[in-house]
Amino acid sequence: xxxxxxxxxxxxxxxxxxxxxxxxxxxxxxxxxxxxxxxxxxxxxxxxxxxxxxxxxxxxxxxxxxxxxxxxxxxxxxxxxxxxxxxxxxxxxx
Amino acid sequence: xxxxxxxxxxxxxxxxxxxxxxxxxxxxxxxxxxxxxxxxxxxxxxxxxxxxxxxxxxxxxxxxxxxxxxxxxxxxxxxxxxxxxxxxxxxxxx
Amino acid sequence: xxxxxxxxxxxxxxxxxxxxxxxxxxxxxxxxxxxxxxxxxxxxxxxxxxxxxxxxxxxxxxxxxxxxxxxxxxxxxxxxxxxxxxxxxxxxxx
Amino acid sequence: xxxxxxxxxxxxxxxxxxxxxxxxxxxxxxxxxxxxxxxxxxxxxxxxxxxxxxxxxxxxxxxxxxxxxxxxxxxxxxxxxxxxxxxxxxxxxx
Amino acid sequence: xxxxxxxxxxxxxxxxxxxxxxxxxxxxxxxxxxxxxxxxxxxxxxxxxxxxxxxxxxxxxxxxxxxxxxxxxxxxxxxxxxxxxxxxxxxxxx
Amino acid sequence: xxxxxxxxxxxxxxxxxxxxxxxxxxxxxxxxxxxxxxxxxxxxxxxxxxxxxxxxxxxxxxxxxxxxxxxxxxxxxxxxxxxxxxxxxxxxxx
Amino acid sequence: xxxxxxxxxxxxxxxxxxxxxxxxxxxxxxxxxxxxxxxxxxxxxxxxxxxxxxxxxxxxxxxxxxxxxxxxxxxxxxxxxxxxxxxxxxxxxx
Numbered sequence: 001x002x003x004x005x006x007x008x009x010x011x012x013x014x015x016x017x018x019x020x021x022x023x024x025x026x027x028x029x030x031x032x033x034x035x036x037x038x039x040x041x042x043x044x045x046x047x048x049x050x051x052x053x054x055x056x057x058x059x060x061x062x063x064x065x066x067x068x069x070x071x072x073x074x075x076x077x078x079x080x081x082x083x084x085x086x087x088x089x090x091x092x093x094x
Numbered sequence: 095x096x097x098x099x100x101x102x103x104x105x106x107x108x109x110x111x112x113x114x115x116x117x118x119x120x121x122x123x124x125x126x127x128x129x130x131x132x133x134x135x136x137x138x139x140x141x142x143x144x145x146x147x148x149x150x151x152x153x154x155x156x157x158x159x160x161x162x163x164x165x166x167x168x169x170x171x172x173x174x175x176x177x178x179x180x181x182x183x184x185x186x187x188x
Numbered sequence: 189x190x191x192x193x194x195x196x197x198x199x200x201x202x203x204x205x206x207x208x209x210x211x212x213x214x215x216x217x218x219x220x221x222x223x224x225x226x227x228x229x230x231x232x233x234x235x236x237x238x239x240x241x242x243x244x245x246x247x248x249x250x251x252x253x254x255x256x257x258x259x260x261x262x263x264x265x266x267x268x269x270x271x272x273x274x275x276x277x278x279x280x281x282x
Numbered sequence: 283x284x285x286x287x288x289x290x291x292x293x294x295x296x297x298x299x300x301x302x303x304x305x306x307x308x309x310x311x312x313x314x315x316x317x318x319x320x321x322x323x324x325x326x327x328x329x330x331x332x333x334x335x336x337x338x339x340x341x342x343x344x345x346x347x348x349x350x351x352x353x354x355x356x357x358x359x360x361x362x363x364x365x366x367x368x369x370x371x372x373x374x375x376x
Numbered sequence: 377x378x379x380x381x382x383x384x385x386x387x388x389x390x391x392x393x394x395x396x397x398x399x400x401x402x403x404x405x406x407x408x409x410x411x412x413x414x415x416x417x418x419x420x421x422x423x424x425x426x427x428x429x430x431x432x433x434x435x436x437x438x439x440x441x442x443x444x445x446x447x448x449x450x451x452x453x454x455x456x457x458x459x460x461x462x463x464x465x466x467x468x469x470x
Numbered sequence: 471x472x473x474x475x476x477x478x479x480x481x482x483x484x485x486x487x488x489x490x491x492x493x494x495x496x497x498x499x500x501x502x503x504x505x506x507x508x509x510x511x512x513x514x515x516x517x518x519x520x521x522x523x524x525x526x527x528x529x530x531x532x533x534x535x536x537x538x539x540x541x542x543x544x545x546x547x548x549x550x551x552x553x554x555x556x557x558x559x560x561x562x563x564x
Numbered sequence: 565x566x567x568x569x570x571x572x573x574x575x576x577x578x579x580x581x582x583x584x585x586x587x588x589x590x591x592x593x594x595x596x597x598x599x600x601x602x603x604x605x606x607x608x609x610x611x612x613x614x615x616x617x618x619x620x621x622x623x624x625x626x627x628x629x630x631x632x633x634x635x636x637x638x639x640x641x642x643x644x645x646x647x648x649x650x651x652x653x654x655x656x657x658x
Contacts, residue, residue: 002440003467005432010466041466050427051144056099064096064167064176071465073440082440082465089165089176090104090135091097145238150193158190158261158270183259183270184198184229185191239332244287252284252355252364277353277364278292278323279285333520338475346472346543346552371541371552372480372511373473378628379655381620386654417654426615447653449628458628458653521614526569534566534637534646559635559646560574560605561567 002075004043007085009057011037011065012078035067036092040080055085062092096169098137101179103151105131105159106172129161130186134174149179156186190263192231195273197245199225199253200266223255224280228268243273250280284357286325289367291339293319293347294360317349318374322362337367344374378451380419383461385433387413387441388454411443412468416456431461438468472545474513477555479527481507481535482548505537506562510550525555532562566639568607571649573621575601575629576642599631600656604644619649626656 002010014036039061045054057063070083096104108130133155139148151157164177190198202224227249233242245251258271284292296318321343327336339345352365378386390412415437421430433439446459472480484506509531515524527533540553566574578600603625609618621627634647 001469003469005461005464005466008465044432047424047429048141049143049425050429053141053144056138064165066165071440071442073466085099088099089102090099090167093095093097143237147235147238150232158259160259179193182193183196184193184261187189187191236329237331241329241332244326252353254353273287276287277290278287278355281283281285330517331519335517335520338514346541348541367475370475371478372475372543375471375473377657379657381649381652381654384653420620423617425613426617447628447630449654518611519613523611523614526608534635536635555569558569559572560569560637563565563567 002041002073002080002082004041004082006043007046007053007055008043008082009039009055009085009088010041010073010080010082011039011063012080013037014062035065036062037065037081038062042085057085057088057091062094064089064092096135096167096174096176098135098176100137101140101147101149102137102176103133103149103179103182104135104167104174104176105133105157106174107131108156129159130156131159131175132156136179151179151182151185156188158183158186190229190261190268190270192229192270194231195234195241195243196231196270197227197243197273197276198229198261198268198270199227199251200268201225202250223253224250225253225269226250230273245273245276245279250282252277252280284323284355284362284364286323286364288325289328289335289337290325290364291321291337291367291370292323292355292362292364293321293345294362295319296344318344318346319363320344324367339367339370339373344376346371346374378417378449378456378458380417380458382419383422383429383431384419384458385415385431385461385464386417386449386456386458387415387439388456389413390438411441412438413441413457414438418461433461433464433467438470440465440468472511472543472550472552474511474552476513477516477523477525478513478552479509479525479555479558480511480543480550480552481509481533482550483507484532505535506532507535507551508532512555527555527558527561532564534559534562566605566637566644566646568605568646570607571610571617571619572607572646573603573619573649573652574605574637574644574646575603575627576644577601578626599629600626601629601645602626606649621649621652621655626658628653628656 004010039057039059042055042057042059045052047053065081065083065088069087070081073080073082098104133151133153136149136151136153139146141147159175159177160181160183163181164175167174167176192198227245227247230243230245230247233240235241253269253271253276257275258269261268261270286292321339321341324337324339324341327334329335347363347365347370351369352363355362355364380386415433415435418431418433418435421428423429441457441459441464445463446457449456449458474480509527509529512525512527512529515522517523535551535553535558539557540551543550543552568574603621603623606619606621606623609616611617629645629647629652633651634645637644637646
């Protein structure tokens, strides 16, 4: 298992067919191309002024994130992405 | 539904005919081209020094925002924009 | 009406003839070209450390501002400018 | 009258003959060319952490300031300069 | 022994065969190439507002870190890397 | 007299013969060329969080400073330099 | 003697033969070339929020530091380096 540090999350990118089901479509012509994914692990939050700030997203959330953010890793067969919570734009509620 | 994180909002861009009704005209020759839109979702606010700062705008507000700000998403038929509250210049009161 | 957010103001640029009356002349050869205007709306101020900082300028003030600052909007017949208070250099007292 | 905002001052640049009297000479070959002037108005100071920080300079002070700082304005016959206090290097005591 | 300062750690990079055992694979085509390593020493943490912030990682942790981060040193036969904790993306739990 | 503002100092650069006496030699081949000088005036310190932070250097100190820092002024016959305390690297104790 | 200001230290660079004895070898092919040295003087620490933060290194420490950091000075026969503590990566314990 991959446990992200500070305000980072690990997410599983969601492919095009899955996106159609959720009703969110991310156009190719978008100025800043976003992507959709599912959170699989969250960090403990970063520390500011001696207090830890918990993340707003939780495991299982479907999110829209900035396409050029993060670092790809592969665990077994799964391609995952490690990125900061600030690169997540919104939660998709279904 | 798309639920923005931190100090982000989701807005629906307003087209030219609607703008004429509100009496605000945004000239093509403007130095920094602004746009008009309607807020459809607001984030919970960002956390600063352990306190959450609520947004000044609320759902239903008509706002002027910086044209080159934000990320386009499409939910069903609707083209929406996710952007930070700091990219909103003013509320248009009708 | 246009209601600016945070530390922004809306002002009406003042043209050359009006400037002559106020006795302030802004030379074309100035290193950073300033402009004169009249404040028509002020924001509530930005929040810092949980406290809102009110603006120093108020509606009706004649001010000198940096020429390349702000965003132009047109409300009915009036051309207005939305800019941050930090782009205002001084108040002109008459 | 021109009333500067925040931590800005208005000063009257002092010409070459006046400088000779004060005994300060600012060489043409200086790396960063400074200038001498007399303060004619001071702002109320900027607000930091909810407290206003008053300026160190006062009306009537002769100061050395960075040549490329500030914005020129002309009030009646007088050419003045609006600049931030941080662009003032030192007070010249006579 | 090498004792890192502030929020720095010393780690031993893990080679390709070892990575296969842990089940994490870091693709060559990744946008920002990450690496895997084992923490061999941690600093006492940096001081912020008079309080020392301890590190989240500890000696023995297997971590994923950004490839272009840090400074290589060689102690005896061992090639080690000194880097900041903020360049560590995640802990690999086995 | 020149009275520096905030965290600035006025110093008199020390020439090569004087440097030989103090035993400090600043090589021409240095990566960042330092210079030696004597403090002739110090500012009251800058204000941070409502508290004034006094300077570590005092009038009469011999200091090493970064060569490309500061602004040259000439008072009567004396060539002086106004610079920030942060551009002073060390005090030379004799 | 040279007394560094704020969070600066003075160190004596250690040459190649000495390094062999300590068992630390700094490869020529390193991405960011580090160097080894011995601390000969430490500053009192920088002031943050009205509190002085003491340095972690002390006189006599053998340290690894970033090669391109600091300013060279020569005291008598000795070539020394003045640099900030943040440019020191680790203490070498023998």
